[in-house]
Amino acid sequence: MGLLYRAPWASLPRRLTEPGVLDALRLSLLTATLATLVSLVLGVPLAWILARTTFPGRRLIRALVTVPLVLPPVVGGVALLLVFGRDGLLGRWLDAAFGITLPFTTAGVVVAEAFVAMPFLVITVAGALRGADARYEEAAATLGAGRWTAFRRVTLPLVAPGVAAGAVLCWARALGEFGATITFAGNFPGRTQTMPLAVYLALEQDLDAAIVLSLVLLAVSVTVLVALRERWVSGVL
Amino acid sequence: MSLAARLVVRRAGFTLDIELAAADGEVVALLGPNGAGKTTALRAMAGLIALDDGWIDLTGRRLDDPATGAFTAPEHRRIGVVFQDYLLFPHLSALENVAFGPRCRHVPRAEARRRATDWLERVGLAEHQRKRPRELSGGQAQRVALARALATDPQLLLLDEPLAALDARTRLDTRAHLRRHLAAHPGPTMLVTHDPLDAMMLADRLVIIEDGRIVQTGDAAAITTRPRTDYVARLVGLNLHRGHSDGTSVTVADGFTLTTATAQQGPVFVAFPPSAVAIFPEPPAGSPRNRWPAVIETVSRQGDNLRLELRGPITVAADVTPAAAVQLELEPGATVWAVLKANEAISYPA
Numbered sequence A: 001m002g003l004l005y006r007a008p009w010a011s012l013p014r015r016l017t018e019p020g021v022l023d024a025l026r027l028s029l030l031t032a033t034l035a036t037l038v039s040l041v042l043g044v045p046l047a048w049i050l051a052r053t054t055f056p057g058r059r060l061i062r063a064l065v066t067v068p069l070v071l072p073p074v075v076g077g078v079a080l081l082l083v084f085g086r087d088g089l090l091g092r093w094l095d096a097a098f099g100i101t102l103p104f105t106t107a108g109v110v111v112a113e114a115f116v117a118m119p120f121l122v123i124t125v126a127g128a129l130r131g132a133d134a135r136y137e138e139a140a141a142t143l144g145a146g147r148w149t150a151f152r153r154v155t156l157p158l159v160a161p162g163v164a165a166g167a168v169l170c171w172a173r174a175l176g177e178f179g180a181t182i183t184f185a186g187n188f189p190g191r192t193q194t195m196p197l198a199v200y201l202a203l204e205q206d207l208d209a210a211i212v213l214s215l216v217l218l219a220v221s222v223t224v225l226v227a228l229r230e231r232w233v234s235g236v237l
Numbered sequence B: 001m002s003l004a005a006r007l008v009v010r011r012a013g014f015t016l017d018i019e020l021a022a023a024d025g026e027v028v029a030l031l032g033p034n035g036a037g038k039t040t041a042l043r044a045m046a047g048l049i050a051l052d053d054g055w056i057d058l059t060g061r062r063l064d065d066p067a068t069g070a071f072t073a074p075e076h077r078r079i080g081v082v083f084q085d086y087l088l089f090p091h092l093s094a095l096e097n098v099a100f101g102p103r104c105r106h107v108p109r110a111e112a113r114r115r116a117t118d119w120l121e122r123v124g125l126a127e128h129q130r131k132r133p134r135e136l137s138g139g140q141a142q143r144v145a146l147a148r149a150l151a152t153d154p155q156l157l158l159l160d161e162p163l164a165a166l167d168a169r170t171r172l173d174t175r176a177h178l179r180r181h182l183a184a185h186p187g188p189t190m191l192v193t194h195d196p197l198d199a200m201m202l203a204d205r206l207v208i209i210e211d212g213r214i215v216q217t218g219d220a221a222a223i224t225t226r227p228r229t230d231y232v233a234r235l236v237g238l239n240l241h242r243g244h245s246d247g248t249s250v251t252v253a254d255g256f257t258l259t260t261a262t263a264q265q266g267p268v269f270v271a272f273p274p275s276a277v278a279i280f281p282e283p284p285a286g287s288p289r290n291r292w293p294a295v296i297e298t299v300s301r302q303g304d305n306l307r308l309e310l311r312g313p314i315t316v317a318a319d320v321t322p323a324a325a326v327q328l329e330l331e332p333g334a335t336v337w338a339v340l341k342a343n344e345a346i347s348y349p350a
Helices: A002-006 A009-016 A019-052 A058-070 A073-084 A091-098 A106-131 A135-142 A147-158 A160-175 A179-184 A195-205 A207-231 B038-046 B094-104 B109-122 B138-150 B168-184 B196-202 B220-225 B230-236 B322-327
Strands: B003-011 B014-022 B027-031 B053-058 B061-065 B079-082 B156-160 B189-193 B205-210 B213-218 B239-253 B256-272 B277-280 B291-302 B305-311 B316-320 B335-340 B346-349
Touching: A002 A207, A009 A207, A019 A058, A019 A106, A019 A147, A019 A160, A019 A195, A019 A207, A058 A106, A073 A091, A073 A106, A073 A179, A106 A160, A106 A179, A135 A147, A135 B079, A147 A160, A160 A207, A179 A195, A195 A207, B003 B038, B014 B027, B014 B038, B014 B189, B014 B205, B014 B213, B027 B038, B027 B196, B038 B079, B038 B156, B038 B189, B079 B138, B094 B109, B094 B138, B109 B138, B138 B168, B168 B196, B189 B196, B196 B220, B205 B220, B205 B230, B213 B220, B213 B230, B220 B230, B230 B239, B239 B346, B277 B316, B305 B322, B316 B322, B316 B335
Parallel strands: B027 B189, B027 B205, B079 B156, B156 B189, B256 B346
Antiparallel strands: B003 B014, B003 B053, B053 B061, B205 B213, B239 B256, B277 B335, B291 B305, B291 B335, B305 B316
8 A cells, every 4th residue: 555655656657667677577477486386396295295104304304394484584595505505515516517506596596486485385285285185095096006196196186276375375475585585696687686676776776666666566466366366276275 | 715814903902813715706794893993904905004914815916914024005906995985086077087097007098988988887877977076976976986996807896885875775776786796796805894784785705803803704694593792693683692501401691591492512602583582561371481570671663663671680682562562561660571482592502
């Protein structure tokens, strides 16, 4: 409401077409979507493990999964730097073996967003899996389905609404990600400057520009969430 | 000998330990009260839980043997299971549910669908193949579950309370239908139920388990005439007493003796139907041998008659007509004379 009230409506069309705005928006949507895909690929199996198996240390894993929820994102960014940085534990190896460096790249943005947003997906999907009747998997097994087939053809379709809801939450969280991104990936226009970063930068120079950017981010996320809710997750969220 | 198994499963406070065998084409019912271990036995055979001891042999292949560490996962066992609540996949149509098994065994899609169509026709559901499970009635869902299990061409068919979820009327039709399909199944069938009527109508042989152990086996005739535990006696509606026989005279309680139609020596069971017990308000004239005073504990309806539970030197159930009950003023607490017709009481070795 405050945003709408203070919006510089007269100069809005001109400001919207400034190249920096569109670049930041495109980058935000791209990285949030990629981060959601990464989270789906890693998070759904992780959720299955948490919901369906018992092994020593499961409680610890579950706690670790939720750590990014309570950790200040900036701290998460620092942790990512320590691991994936040029001198980091994995970063050094990635650099030496493949010539890949993550910090201060678009890929780094995706990693930072996935790190912060994945718990939303994992927790939602694990909850859906726990709510789904595990005996359907047993029935599938007696029909000759291995674990993977049973998961793909029976369990996943049964929890599809939960996965969709988790993905939406994850995407929304990734879209708004700020702290881990700026720490781990920096603030380079066109490469790592997502909308929240652009808003922060604009705030220091031009309040009206910051308001415009915020409005755009708000409009896009509300539109997408409403559209997805109608199509995918009615009755879940 | 197609299925042979000794199933031992240990859980906190409960041990299942039974030996089972079933020939090709034979239908064996596992009958027992809730918590007896029937479903545990079925799950062990299906491979959904591992044995703690014993072994399972199916058509000459050892599926589970804790002694050697051999264990075949359920997806490699070729055992069809019809679950109690069917567990049809809710997101798949009836046809896709039935085609699921063949698809998992790498049958090409078109062939799998053709087989599924074929099976749905056989169970009389050709026109329902596109329906989702929630659009099917209970009886139809049961048939789809049966078709789904049979479409995998199983070496052993397992059914867990196949009729328990159905109302009384659907149950009759479905039972007759199930009977036909079980007769057509070439391999052995193991049926779990707590309903004696289902067991006797569907199975060639009954295995009765209580508390994880087999208490009696036999065909319907043997079980209905010669129960060996109180549970079985109640199931088949007979009075059962344990005693010591000397000829036709059986001592069943402290100094209380019944005369039976059959002569035995040593420990015996005595069984007689409630209808064999006649009730008199006064000590009957003449000298019938089996008579004793008793107090009426409860009166309940039993079909067209009233069933009396009588407390006396032995506890028995007796059936009387409503007219007799009114005439004799039979109410709980009343003292009556019970007379057992000796020619309806049979004894057999314990």
